[in-house]
Amino acid sequence: HSFPTRRSSDLYYDASCAHLESLKSTLRREMLSRLPADDESPRWSRKRFTYWTRHPVNSDYAELWRLNHDSDAGSTTESESSSLFFDIAAEDRGTGYLDLGLTLVSPDEDLLAYSVDTAGDEVFELRFRDLRTGTDLADLVARSYYGGAWSADSQWFFYTVHDDAYRAHQVWRHRLGTDAADDVLV
DSSP, X not given: OOOOOOOHHHHHHHHHHGGGHHHHHHHHHHHHHTSXXXXXXXXXXXXXXXXXEXXXXXXXXXXXXXXXXXXXXXXXXXXXXXXXXXXXXXXXXXXXXXXXXXXXXXXXXXXXXXXXXXSSSSOEEEEEEETTXXXXXXXXXXXXXXXXXXXXXXXXXXXXXXXXXXXXXXXEEEETTSOGGGOEEO
């Protein structure tokens, strides 16, 4: 194997700062010890669940969590009644890139609309997950952009697409359980 050679300026820096290596290690260790094990967002409540994001240390992606308001009576601790309902890292398909466009829980709190970009071109694949079972529905919209919204009855999802200049261009309506080819331009 051929490894790139270090430039003389890099070698000079390394030699000049070698005496600071123990200080650098100590500062790094002290800073990391002050970080929480998990970084959590503020929580927001809906009718049946309280939601928040948790970002584990050494992870590039957050996790979406929720607490069922009705489960408090049967549980001795919050951690027993809290559940991870969407692990963003699990959507990494090994392409070297992963971006989340949206994550929106339906008004009835049984479904999650989410979109992922695995190419870096800001063209998101829109999917839907049944939060009662944890499985994805067959519904798939191959091309969407950042915006979206649920209908009040949780049966329809409105999403945006972009034009050739990658500007939000149109709003489309998808009925759950139907083919995306049947979606309607709003």
